[in-house]
Amino acid sequence: MSSSSPLVSVIIPTYNRAHLIGETLDSVLAQTYQNWECIVVDDGSTDGTDELMADYMAKDARFQYHHRPKDRLPGGNAARNYGFEMSKGEYIQWFDSDDLMMPEKIELKINWLLDKKVDFVVCEGAEITDKKNLSYVKKWKLFETDSALLEHIKGNLVYGTNGPLFNKQYLIKTALFDEELRISQEWEFFSRLLISSPKVGIINIVLYLYRNEADGKRSKTTKFKLVNKAIAISKIVDLYSEKPINDTSKDFEVRKYLFNYIKLYIKRCLKHKLYSETSRLVKLRIKIINYSFLKDATYRFLKNQNNVFKVII
Structure with a gap:
């Protein structure tokens, strides 16, 4: 593996998204940066995700499919962490199973990481309102590092799991997702990372599209x-x-x-x-x-x- 083209691990937790995850995986296939592995971790789907993933693994050996171990708590956090444990890449891109990557998402970020030597790189995202029209999420404004923690805990800055591409060594030294949390887990995770005063790269370009949909799990009181x-x-x-x-x-x-x-x-x-x-x-x-x-x-x-x-x- 070339040092100028390191392996990137794309980790996608999923639950009953067989009707959407195919588009997500197609957007991974369409990346201009090709040295990736895509690890999908199923959190207990009952909708034909197994069959769909079998097709994608037959199509491209870079796709992997795992089920969350029964001894791990249910939820996206355990699935994300388990995918991290299975990963072999030097860089980590968590992603959601109903969202889409722009073709240059990984390439632009990996180039930044290699050039600037930062802990992770973030970008802008846009909500999919329909197939043709996109609506920018204004509150997802990106802030310089010295303001990021304050703006994040206030709710003015939301990285989300789709945004950052991480140096894996930084995550090993810092922390992964808290598997006991079922709500506010991203807020807690990124607050914790920002408290560590990381070196953050900012790309002010929309590099992923997301859907604002429920995932089908039981509603939270x-x-x-x-x-x-x-x-x-x-x-x-x-x-x-x-x-x-x-x-x-x-x-x-x-x-x-x-x-x-x-x-x-x-x-x-x-x-x-x-x-x-x-x-x-x-x-x-x-x-x-x-x-x-x-x-x-x-x-x-x-x-x-x-x-x-x-x-x-």
Whole structure:
């Protein structure tokens, strides 16, 4: 394998998408960059995905098909991680089974990764509203690294699994998807990665198209979503609280936003009588005040003579 043309592993979890995944796989076949393997991991489909994948594997040996092991939790996260474990590529592209790659998606990103030596490269995406017309997702604006974490936790920046092409070694050193989370898993995953201050390449070109469709699994209740969100928030706040206080406006804004975000979800959890999750979030709020936010607020109050304590009332 040439060092100028490294292997890229495309990892696609799927569940009952036999009617759509063929178009996704065709878009992988159409890539201008050809040194790839495509690993499809089935999360329990019952719709003929097995037969469809057999056809694609017969067509091209670069396609692989695996079923999520029974000892792994159901859901896309375990399927993504299992595909990662099966992968042989130096670079990782997770992708969704109902979406489409533009032909130069991998080539443009691999060239950037090889040239700039970054941890991952992100691009823009567009929603498929019909076969001919595309609608850009304005909130998926890309931000420079020093602003990315704050904008991501605010919800203004959403990388999604389709966007980044990763250096595999970076993921090995950092983390994979949390298999216990069923909601907010991408928010938690990318928040965790951005806390590590990665080197990120930005390509301001639409390189993938996505459908905004349900995947056919059972619908999630509000309580279920809140429980998972509380867990995701706690993981990110715990991780960020371990960082040293940094005298920058960005660090201060991240801590302030997380503090107020916790407050919002305390109210939501109380409304739905989720007392265990409420207790978890209250402890996080106290942790931020005691170990980070209050110290930072005190410093700024003394330095700038502005009553920043208002933000914690």
